[in-house]
Amino acid sequence: xxxxxxxxxxxxxxxxxxxxxxxxxxxxxxxxxxxxxxxxxxxxxxxxxxxxxxxxxxxxxxxxxxxxxxxxxxxxxxxxxxxxxxxxxxxxxxxxxxxxxxxxxxxxxxxxxxxxxxxxxxxxxxxxxxxxxxxxxxxxxxxxxxxxxxxxxxxxxxxxxxxxxxxxxxxxxxxxxxxxxxxxxxxxxxxxxxxxxxxxxxxxxxxxxxxxxxxxxxxxxxxxxxxxxxxxxxxxxxxxxxxxxxxxxxxxxxxxxxxxxxxxxxxxxxxxxxxxxxxxxxxxxxxxxxxxxxxxxxxxxxxxxxxxxxxxxxxxxxxxxxxxxxxxxxxxxxxxxxxxxxxxx
Amino acid sequence: xxxxxxxxxxxxxxxxxxxxxxxxxxxxxxxxxxxxxxxxxxxxxxxxxxxxxxxxxxxxxxxxxxxxxxxxxxxxxxxxxxxxxxxxxxxxxxxxxxxxxxxxxxxxxxxxxxxxxxxxxxxxxxxxxxxxxxxxxxxxxxxxxxxxxxxxxxxxxxxxxxxxxxxxxxxxxxxxxxxxxxxxxxxxxxxxxxxxxxxxxxxxxxxxxxxxxxxxxxxxxxxxxxxxxxxxxxxxxxxxxxxxxxxxxxxxxxxxxxxxxxxxxxxxxxxxxxxxxxxxxxxxxxxxxxxxxxxxxxxxxxxxxxxxxxxxxxxxxxxxxxxxxxxxxxxxxxxxxxxxxxxxxxxxxxxxxxxxxxxxxxxxxxxxxxxxxxxxxxxxxxxxxxx
Numbered sequence: 001x002x003x004x005x006x007x008x009x010x011x012x013x014x015x016x017x018x019x020x021x022x023x024x025x026x027x028x029x030x031x032x033x034x035x036x037x038x039x040x041x042x043x044x045x046x047x048x049x050x051x052x053x054x055x056x057x058x059x060x061x062x063x064x065x066x067x068x069x070x071x072x073x074x075x076x077x078x079x080x081x082x083x084x085x086x087x088x089x090x091x092x093x094x095x096x097x098x099x100x101x102x103x104x105x106x107x108x109x110x111x112x113x114x115x116x117x118x119x120x121x122x123x124x125x126x127x128x129x130x131x132x133x134x135x136x137x138x139x140x141x142x143x144x145x146x147x148x149x150x151x152x153x154x155x156x157x158x159x160x161x162x163x164x165x166x167x168x169x170x171x172x173x174x175x176x177x178x179x180x181x182x183x184x185x186x187x188x189x190x191x192x193x194x195x196x197x198x199x200x201x202x203x204x205x206x207x208x209x210x211x212x213x214x215x216x217x218x219x220x221x222x223x224x225x226x227x228x229x230x231x232x233x234x235x236x237x238x239x240x241x242x243x244x245x246x247x248x249x250x251x252x253x254x255x256x257x258x259x260x261x262x263x264x265x266x267x268x269x270x271x272x273x274x275x276x277x278x279x280x281x282x283x284x285x286x287x288x289x290x291x292x293x294x295x296x297x298x299x300x301x302x303x304x305x306x307x308x309x310x311x312x313x314x315x316x317x318x319x320x321x322x323x324x325x326x327x328x329x330x331x332x333x334x335x336x337x338x339x340x341x342x343x344x345x
Numbered sequence: 346x347x348x349x350x351x352x353x354x355x356x357x358x359x360x361x362x363x364x365x366x367x368x369x370x371x372x373x374x375x376x377x378x379x380x381x382x383x384x385x386x387x388x389x390x391x392x393x394x395x396x397x398x399x400x401x402x403x404x405x406x407x408x409x410x411x412x413x414x415x416x417x418x419x420x421x422x423x424x425x426x427x428x429x430x431x432x433x434x435x436x437x438x439x440x441x442x443x444x445x446x447x448x449x450x451x452x453x454x455x456x457x458x459x460x461x462x463x464x465x466x467x468x469x470x471x472x473x474x475x476x477x478x479x480x481x482x483x484x485x486x487x488x489x490x491x492x493x494x495x496x497x498x499x500x501x502x503x504x505x506x507x508x509x510x511x512x513x514x515x516x517x518x519x520x521x522x523x524x525x526x527x528x529x530x531x532x533x534x535x536x537x538x539x540x541x542x543x544x545x546x547x548x549x550x551x552x553x554x555x556x557x558x559x560x561x562x563x564x565x566x567x568x569x570x571x572x573x574x575x576x577x578x579x580x581x582x583x584x585x586x587x588x589x590x591x592x593x594x595x596x597x598x599x600x601x602x603x604x605x606x607x608x609x610x611x612x613x614x615x616x617x618x619x620x621x622x623x624x625x626x627x628x629x630x631x632x633x634x635x636x637x638x639x640x641x642x643x644x645x646x647x648x649x650x651x652x653x654x655x656x657x658x659x660x661x662x663x664x665x666x667x668x669x670x671x672x673x674x675x676x677x678x679x680x681x682x683x684x685x686x687x688x689x690x691x692x693x694x695x696x697x698x699x700x701x702x703x704x705x706x707x708x709x710x711x712x713x714x715x716x717x718x719x720x721x722x723x724x725x726x727x728x729x730x731x732x
Contacts, residue, residue, distance in 0.1 A: 017499035028515040134376075137719060141712035143656055145663045146679055146704035153686050153700065157693035279506040283660055287683070301510045302665030308514040317511045321503045328502075 003336050011329050018321035022314055023068055029310065031057040037078040037311050038071065077318070078311025082300045087315035091293060096186030097166055098285065098292035102277050104208060105215040109273060113220045114266060117227025118259055121235065132224060140221035144280050148214045148287035155210060162209040164288040171203045211288045215280045219273055226269050231262040264339050271328040278320050293319070370724045377720030383713025390457045398454040401433045407455055407673050412438070412446040418685055418699045419446070441698040443681040447671060449698065453706050455673030460710060463589060463658045464651030470593035472647045475600025476640065480631050482601065483608030489553070490605070497598035505595045506657055512591035513584075513666050520580040533558050584669045588658055596654070600647055607639035614638075645721055652714025659707050678703035 026034055035051040038044075044051055055071075056063045071077075075088050083090030120132040155162045167175070167188060174197065175181045184194045189208075192200030234240065235258050243253045278294075285294035293316060300312035371377045390397065400406035412427045421441040425431055440449040482490040500508070537558035582590070611617065612635065620634045661667040662676030670677070682700035687693055 013495065014498055014502055017495065018502050021499050021503075022511075025511050025515050028512075028517065030517070137715055138712065141652065141656075141708060141715045143659055143663075143676075143679075143704065143707050143711070145660060145676075146700070146707060149679065149683065149686055149700050150704065153694065153697070157687045275504040279504045279660075282506065282510075283663065286664060297507070297510070298664045301514055308666075310514065313511050313514055317503065317507050320507050324504065325502050 004333055007329060007332055007336075011325055014325050015322060018318070018325060019069075019072070022318045022321070023065055025317075026068065026314065027061065027064075033310055036081075037068070037314070038076075039079045077315040080296075080300065080309055080312040080315070082309040082312055083296055087311050090296065090312070091315060091319060094291060094293045094296055096292075097188075097290055098281055098294055100187045100189060100204075101208065101211055101215070101284070101290070101292065102281060105212050105219070105277060106270075106273070108212065109216050109219050109277075110223060110266075110270065112216065113223025114227050114259075114263070116220070117224045117266070118231055118254065118262075120224065120228045121231035121262075122254055124232065133228075136221035136224040139217040142218060144214060144218050144283040145287050147217060148211070148284055151210045151214060152288070162206055164207070164210065164290075166204070166207055166290045166292075167200075168203050168207070171200050174200065211284045211290060214284050214287075215277060218280055219276050222269060222273060222276065223266060227262060227266045230265040231258060234258040234262040237261075264335070267331065267335055267338060271324075271331045274327040275324055278324065367721075367724055371720060374720050374724075376716050377724075380713050380716030380718075380720060383709055384717060387457055387461070387710055387713065390454060391461050394454050394458050398451045399434060400455075401430055401435065407459065408671050409447040409452040409455070409673050410435070411671075412442060412448065415446050416444050418443050418682075418696050421449075421698055440702050443678055443699050444684065445671075445681070447678070447681070449678065449702055452673045452678050453675065453703055456675045456678070456703070456706065457710070459585075459668065459672070459674050460655045460658075460707075461651075463585075463592070464655050466589050467592045467596060467654045467658075468647055468651055470589075471596035472600055472644065474593070474597040475604055475647075476636070478597070479601040479604030480608055480636065483605040484612060484627070484631055484635065493601065494605075497601050500595065500598040501602075503595075505592075506660060509588075509591040509595045509657065509661060510664070510666060512594060513587045513661065516582060516587040516590060518582060520582055524578055530559055584667065585672070588661055588667050592654055592657060596650075600643070603646070604640065604643055607643055608635055611635055611638045646718070649714055649718035649721060652711040652718070655707070655714075656711050675703045675707045679707075 035048050038055045077087035080087045120129045188204035189201045243257050281294040285292045286298045297316040300309035401410040419442045423438045482493040659676030663680045668674040685696035685699050
């Protein structure tokens with residue numbers, strides 16, 4: 001418990017740092033560009049000078065920081081042109097689609113990665129090992145966007161199995177036009193069941209296959225590689241020999257003795273995995289045309305005309321920074337739970 | 346002179362031996378051979394780009410030539426129509442064209458050069474900053490270490506691509522740099538450092554004093570932002586420059602941490618103690634005794650990061666915030682192809698060449714570096730090396 005409290009308190013300076021860094025980025029813009037961070041309505045948009053004066057955007061850096069922090073604490077991240085609303089609202093509206101994708105990819109990547117890593121280590125230098133390593137390094141080298149495009153070309157254009165985007169026409173009509181739809185969680189898969197329309201859940205899952213496959217293929221190498229090497233290390237330890245010597249079967253030794261110990265380093269890596277997934281989501285959502293925060297950020301940064309939508313990009317960066325810091329906190333706490341040496345040491 | 350040469354030869358002898366040993370190890374691993382061949386292949390393409398794809402506009406070789414502006418991609422082997430391009434010796438589009446009639450073959454060949462440029466420059470900048478900050482943090486420890494490590498924590502708290510995205514859009518097209526102010530700041534820094542020497546302050550405190558002075562100057566300058574500038578030059582930044590700067594700024598903290606770790610490893614070795622005992626300056630101890638023993642593997646690992654950096658740069662281009670339109674760049678060529686994945690029910694794969702070919706280029710390029718990197722990781726790992 002003490003460890004958890006100490007570790008939780010430690011993220012405060014990091015979060016503050018994240019906020020400071022985003023603020024430092026705002027300082028690279030001209031005052032006119034910076035004004036967009038404070039504009040919340042059309043009326044203000046027409047009178048930028050007024051906004052600059054009101055929020056002291058030409059004043060010294062400390063004054064600006066105080067102003068910016070005040071806005072931030074009130075939950076005002078500016079008005080997003082590409083999202084058509086205040087940044088915070090757009091973020092909240094678009095996050096379920098992204099969350100659905102990420103939450104589906106994480107367990108698949110971790111479980112499959114662990115399975116392949118163990119398989120590879122147990123059969124070291126045999127065919128299975130070589131194939132697993134080669135496939136995972138190929139996945140690691142594939143550009144996410146290209147993999148997504150190729151998957152669409154094969155499984156949608158060619159075979160017609162799994163469509164891109166978030167939902168099919170029938171689902172769209174039901175959700176937005178029928179009037180019987182209630183947004184419980186925002187996640188289509190769960191809302192489909194809650195609304196008593198299981199076909200919507202199936203449709204949503206069908207649309208999730210390709211993006212999830214893309215994310216998993218690119219990220220899995222990270223887990224496989226570390227799981228393999230830590231498994232190899234664990235297999236070389238004395239307690240394995242002891243377990244074998246006392247007559248335990250090979251599967252029992254691997255599953256109960258080696259794998260459990262090898263899991264610990266892999267767990268730390270889950271933090272990195274989350275960073276990779278956030279990056280992957282920006283590209284995957286763009287390729288598959290899924291209306292989540294990732295595609296929104298990409299559109300805001302480059303796709304929406306010549307002028308970037310600054311509040312959107314910075315708001316998104318701030319959000320990912322905070323999510324990543326908190327995810328790392330969760331991983332660390334989990335880590336302490338699994339490994340008593342850390343909790344007590 | 347002769348003696349100097351012999352001394353030099355003796356000095357680098359162990360390094361050379363290690364290098365030979367490493368090369369021997371590489372020859373024995375099949376995957377690393379594949380990696381080496383791929384990387385060598387791309388180096389050849391980059392070097393001979395002007396021969397393989399003679400530019401139509403020699404002053405501007407990185408812009409892909411247009412054969413008109415037709416919207417529909419044309420398949421490999423289509424004839425060139427534009428009389429000007431015909432006059433430069435191009436008669437056929439070897440690998441077809443993407444929308445806007447940009448030649449795929451030309452873009453891929455010159456895109457190789459772009460990829461190397463991005464990779465090499467970003468690694469060089471990030472590694473240099475990493476070396477400087479990493480040695481400071483690792484050697485001196487204490488406050489400066491804590492400060493730098495907390496800073497790297499913050500930068501590493503962002504997924505790289507996201508921060509790079511924000512930086513690319515934040516960097517201005519022309520960056521006004523006040524040379525006079527910069528000179529003044531550097532001057533004050535050195536004055537303070539010499540003052541520290543004069544007051545017989547110990548190594549790190551001299552530096553801290555300088556830093557303090559520098560911070561005061563910068564802060565007072567920023568405070569009085571409205572004051573007239575001293576001497577301004579305007580640094581023009583192209584989109585590609587912005588990508589380079591952004592990736593380097595995002596990339597250096599990773600190196601700082603690795604180098605710091607390596608330096609911590611060798612810092613307490615006997616030969617370092619010995620060098621300190623005979624009175625070597627901090628600078629000499631770091632550059633002559635610590636760094637040569639600490640960075641060998643780091644530099645190699647860093648250079649093998651080129652693949653990953655090119656991947657991120659390509660992703661930025663794909664999202665439309667990288668190289669300008671028409672610039673020879675693989676990521677951008679794929680983003681052109683996005684609209685042509687689905688050509689219709691009868692022949693869905695009609696435009697396969699637009700997205701397949703540039704993709705194969707990026708993929709194999711990155712694969713080559715990763716294979717090499719993977720092999721090196723095993724070879725350079727000191728616990729596995731001599732087995």
